[in-house]
Amino acid sequence: DFVTAAAQSDQFEIQEGQLAAKKGSPAVKTFGEHMVRDHTKNSAALMAAVSKAGMIAATPPLRTDQLSMITELQNLSGAEFDRAYVKQQLQAHQQALALVSTYAKSGDTAPIRAVAQEATPVVQMHLNMLEKMAH
Numbered sequence: 333d334f335v336t337a338a339a340q341s342d343q344f345e346i347q348e349g350q351l352a353a354k355k356g357s358p359a360v361k362t363f364g365e366h367m368v369r370d371h372t373k374n375s376a377a378l379m380a381a382v383s384k385a386g387m388i389a390a391t392p393p394l395r396t397d398q399l400s401m402i403t404e405l406q407n408l409s410g411a412e413f414d415r416a417y418v419k420q421q422l423q424a425h426q427q428a429l430a431l432v433s434t435y436a437k438s439g440d441t442a443p444i445r446a447v448a449q450e451a452t453p454v455v456q457m458h459l460n461m462l463e464k465m466a467h
Contacts, residue, residue, distance in 0.1 A: 334431065334435045334439060334444065334448070335378065335382055335387070335444065336392045337431055338378055338428075338431060338432065338435075338448070338451075339375065339378060339379075339391055339392055340392055340393075340394055340395055340398065341371075341424065341427070341428045341431065342371040342372075342374055342375040342378065343371075343375070343391060343394055344394055344398040344401075344402070344424060345367045345368075345370075345371040345421075345424065345428075346367065346368050346371045346372055346375070347394075347402055348364070348367065348401070348402060348405060348417065348420065348421065348424075349363075349364040349365065349366070349367030349368040349371065350364070350368055351364070351402070351405050351406065351417070352364025352365075352367070352405075352413075352417050353365050353368065355405075355408075355409060355413050356413060356414055356417060357411075357414050359465060360413075360414045360417055360418070360465070363421075363461060363462075363465065364417075366458070366461075367421075367458070370454055370458070374447070374450075374451050374454070375391075377447045377450065377451075378444070378447050379391075381441075381443035381444045381446065381447045382443075382444065384443040385441045385442075385443045385444060387441075401420045404416060404420075405417055405420070418462055418465050418466050419466070421458075421462050422459070422462045422463070422466060425455055425458050425459040425462060426459065428455050429452070429455045429456060429459055432448045432451045432452050432455055433448075433452045433455075435448040436448040436449040436451075436452050
């Protein structure tokens, strides 16, 4: 469901962002720091909205494909790391944008829909930054 997918997305962005902040070139490092900050903020807003909606807020484990991508990055360095990180993040943000923009329009739980509406332009901004980094 939306909450699970969004929570997994945030955690994935935070963990990869932490790696980028340690291992990336200056531009990738700065972007990684943005990911940690923005997705930590969004994760907290999502969990607060889940509680407000009377649901149980729990962070789900990452999906297998997300864990594989993190492992791939842990084994890379330098330009290889930067390329793999940007490629993974482009894909992750395209998926995240589809997820949040859809829920922002038609989600059935108002507090969670409000978080999705706030997250949509932030995810779009991240995607725009990544597209510039990829070229």
